[in-house]
Amino acid sequence: MVNQSQKIGGQPSKNPSAAKPFERRSFIKMGALSALFAGGLGAALEPLRHFENDADLEAFVQQQYERLTPEKMDAILRRIEKEMKEQYGVEASVSDPKPLPGVQYAYALNIGRCIGCRRCVHACVGENNSSRNPEIQYIRVLEMPNGTLDVEKSDHYYQPETVPAEGKYYMPVQCHQCDNPPCVKACPVRATWKEQDGVVVVDYNWCIGCRYCEAACPYWARRFNFTKPSIPKEEINTEMAYLGNRIRPKGTMEKCTFCLGRVRKGLNPKCMEACPTGARQFGNMLDSDSTIRHILREKRVYIFKEEAGTLPRFYYWFDK
Numbered sequence: 001m002v003n004q005s006q007k008i009g010g011q012p013s014k015n016p017s018a019a020k021p022f023e024r025r026s027f028i029k030m031g032a033l034s035a036l037f038a039g040g041l042g043a044a045l046e047p048l049r050h051f052e053n054d055a056d057l058e059a060f061v062q063q064q065y066e067r068l069t070p071e072k073m074d075a076i077l078r079r080i081e082k083e084m085k086e087q088y089g090v091e092a093s094v095s096d097p098k099p100l101p102g103v104q105y106a107y108a109l110n111i112g113r114c115i116g117c118r119r120c121v122h123a124c125v126g127e128n129n130s131s132r133n134p135e136i137q138y139i140r141v142l143e144m145p146n147g148t149l150d151v152e153k154s155d156h157y158y159q160p161e162t163v164p165a166e167g168k169y170y171m172p173v174q175c176h177q178c179d180n181p182p183c184v185k186a187c188p189v190r191a192t193w194k195e196q197d198g199v200v201v202v203d204y205n206w207c208i209g210c211r212y213c214e215a216a217c218p219y220w221a222r223r224f225n226f227t228k229p230s231i232p233k234e235e236i237n238t239e240m241a242y243l244g245n246r247i248r249p250k251g252t253m254e255k256c257t258f259c260l261g262r263v264r265k266g267l268n269p270k271c272m273e274a275c276p277t278g279a280r281q282f283g284n285m286l287d288s289d290s291t292i293r294h295i296l297r298e299k300r301v302y303i304f305k306e307e308a309g310t311l312p313r314f315y316y317w318f319d320k
């Protein structure tokens with residue numbers, strides 16, 4: 001059982017340490033964009049003073065990830081494997097799976113079937129090498145009274161002895177991989193972007209930890225590593241993706257990526273695999289024979305916070 005006071009994300013942290021500013025990246029808060037772009041070079045380079053060796057410096061000043069040559073990228077992947085060995089004692093395999101041609105991902109969740117068991121939440125934590133203490137969760141399951149769609153009436157911390165509770169229904173929320181993502185627009189250093197298959201990613205080596213994206217997201221989807229992730233060695237998933245589930249450094253932002261390391265190999269997201277009721281469906285919107293396409297075409301489909309104009313790739317639906 002996870003201690004509620006140690007969670008970040010699915011059920012937001014009540015940990016007082018979570019409110020402390022992150023020192024290495026505090027420069028961005030002092031003058032925000034103006035400090036970075038208008039004569040703030042000294043402030044922008046402030047983190048460099050804290051690097052102890054060339055490998056750390058290289059990690060920070062590496063070119064924007066998208067522009068790296070294959071050779072440089074390979075060197076970075078091997079460097080991260082070495083860091084995983086040194087820091088966590090595991091033999092990790094870090095890859096860089098690319099978007100598949102002709103694939104546009106979408107996710108659909110049948111609210112009528114979700115029982116609020118949170119198995120998806122815990123499967124996600126394990127797959128994505130999320131910190132266990134404090135526990136970071138990408139999926140937040142809301143418990144709602146029957147008869148309302150008003151999330152203001154939802155309970156983010158529900159703990160009934162059994163689920164589903166009488167008179168309640170459940171609505172899991174995670175990154176919607178928006179086609180018009182305010183988080184991407186908010187990032188001052190372009191550390192986050194939308195990939196060709198629709199997944200919004202973060203380069204954890206490029207993120208400066210300003211948390212502007214977290215504030216911009218209307219779905220509470222982004223999580224911040226206030227501390228170095230703490231994961232028991234035996235629970236670490238050693239199959240890691242550079243833009244996905246590799247263990248994130250302290251002071252960086254993370255979020256759901258639809259399990260890009262899995263789905264770009266043809267597997268389903270771990271949350272879908274874990275769901276005992278079949279409430280979760282995922283697939284390629286461009287495949288006219290796919291289940292996801294059938295749901296979007298035939299079912300009563302809803303968009304959460306449509307008025308925000310984010311154009312999500314995550315949909316909610318009810319059986320007819």
Ligand code: SF4
Nearest residue numbers: 175176178181183217
């Ligand atoms: S749900 Fe939030 S984090 Fe995910 S793409 Fe949309 S704005 Fe960004």
Ligand code: SF4
Nearest residue numbers: 114115117118120275
């Ligand atoms: S595993 Fe399925 S039923 Fe359980 S909370 Fe997640 S979506 Fe709902």
